[in-house]
Amino acid sequence: MNTILILLGKIIIKISQLLNLGSGSTWPGHVALLLNSKFIEQIIDKNKKMKIIVIAGTNGKTTSTALLKFLLEKSGHKVLTNNEGANLLNGVASTIIRNCDEFSKLNYDYAIFESDELNLPLLLNKIVPDKILILNLFRDQLDRYGEVNTIATKWLSALKKLDEKTEIFINGDDPQLYYIGTKLSQKVQYFGIDKKLMKLKDVPNDVDSIYCPVCLSMLKYHELSYAHLGNFYCSKCNFKRRDVFDFSKVKINYPMKGLYNVYNTNAVLLLLGIQNNKWLGQFTPAFGRQEEIVYKNRKIFLLLSKNPAGFNQSIQTVSSMVKSKANFLIILNNRVPDGLDVSWIWDVDFKPILEVANNIIVSGDRLYDLNLRLKYENTKNKIEAFEDLSKAIETIVNKTKVGERLYILPTYSAMLEVRKILLGRKLL
């Protein structure tokens, strides 16, 4: 049965490539799962030697998957990953179809599957990973994923059901995720960051888990890094962070900018072994995430910014990179992969960008919402709005001197559009 599904899937991939219907990253899997709902677990079961790693979290999945893959390949392993945009069950199934032979054989040492928030419990119902990495949990696309607490509850029950042998790696600076870790019987290891990097004074606005998961009192922090991440403790009960590996005694040359990428890198190193840090310098970020694209001799720095915590981290990162002044293009779409609701832009603090911005152009499906948001920061900056994205890009490029760096901050679907315009081809 599965042999037929695999061959059928491979044919679908070929046809969709020939007809230029996209790369077929979800359809073959969709069809296979429709005809055999146990397709994924049956194929995985036939490849017992292949180790499976699952990566979940709101932000940093794609970056961490790419880094983990890179480091594993550096030490000579063959690694299978599901392409970004394919982090639902049908995407996992499609990845399997694309990469296995007709005898269901996957010729890889490791498979890394990234999973979106809602799909993690579904995926864990099907496969038992050797290791799971949980990066963070922030508010994101509330109209699609629901509230953070609801997701946390689902994750906890899914993780509880897992095999005792599964090793679990959790962000120990996230109070709610740390709490999940304390409720599990498996071996749990916590990663964090050096407290010297935690410089935030007050609890910011883009937070969800700032009360004690045990007694519901407000948490306190010895140090705060960003959003609700930090060295937390409850002053009412004894809930606090313990045994978090913070990498303060390890010298690491981080390959990407921003505090969030210190977390991503530390997470991967804890999972894989710290000795792997020697290869870090050679790593180039995944597309759209701090990706540098040269276009008409301007250096375009592209930073996917898709929810309050992520956007605020992008803003912190770029404002620290700009020496004097720079040009910005910010794009707000509200299609299905972005979330339909754009209320979240009011949880983003744009001030640091406005302070270092020369020209600012806004574009995207909801450009006037974005324009209004920036206006209400009481800015003196002149902000221009272009409904046509190509025109927005051309205008901001023309305003940028040759050789200078230009910053583009898009939501997810906008990031794909920007890359298509800049690189002249479709990627996903």
Add this chain to the structure above:
Amino acid sequence: MKINIGWLYPDLMNTYGDRGNIITLNYRAKMMGLDPIVNKISINEPEDSISKMDLIFMGGAQDTQQEIVNEDLKIKGSFLKKAINDGVPGLYVCGAYQFLGKYYREANGKIIDGIGAFDLYTESSKFGDPRCIGNIVIESKLFPKIKLVGFENHGGRTYLADKNCAFAHVIKGYGNNGEDRTEGIFYKNSFGTYLHGPILPKNPELADYLIKKAVERKLVQNVGVKCDRPFKLKNIDNKLENKAREFVIDKL
């Protein structure tokens, strides 16, 4: 003129970008020539701080946060109810709106008492009924020339004792309960509503209404106001606000 804006539970009732309402009130009050002061009132602040406010705002949140706030409202609730009955203008969105009703009935039948400032009750959606999620367009008799727009995302269904007290009529979307086309409540100078978006930036008429009511109350009561009447508020250019609103409505 100083305007004290009370922001209730900013650290807890803040899941859906509702901070934008505070940013808008603060920005527009300044543009009008007022001197707004935003006072954050959360569980550690004394309950009578509510009594000193000229304008009150409270947003929506997740269940656990609401549980914490519900405990605190057992103390602060009577002060909030008195402020509302005294005509202090206020905006209460989503979870906050539900709290101000008589009660909330959970799916398992459990009743959670509200503070009873508004004559309404809310029921959790019946098993299998989806949350009310999506863009919403409404019209209100208070603002006859415009349509207001926002985004709603709520599980609870709210029923008013008197439908004539509704804030608005639903043109597109669910509103209070998805059945009777009512949206929100308008009582004294207070508004309860399900509209996120947030509601005020793209519907500046409502923001200005709240600010003007706060100014009027101060003038009438002449509480600590030193100014020569008539008090004139500066006009604000709403070109971008209107453009943002019309652009969204046109797409729906």
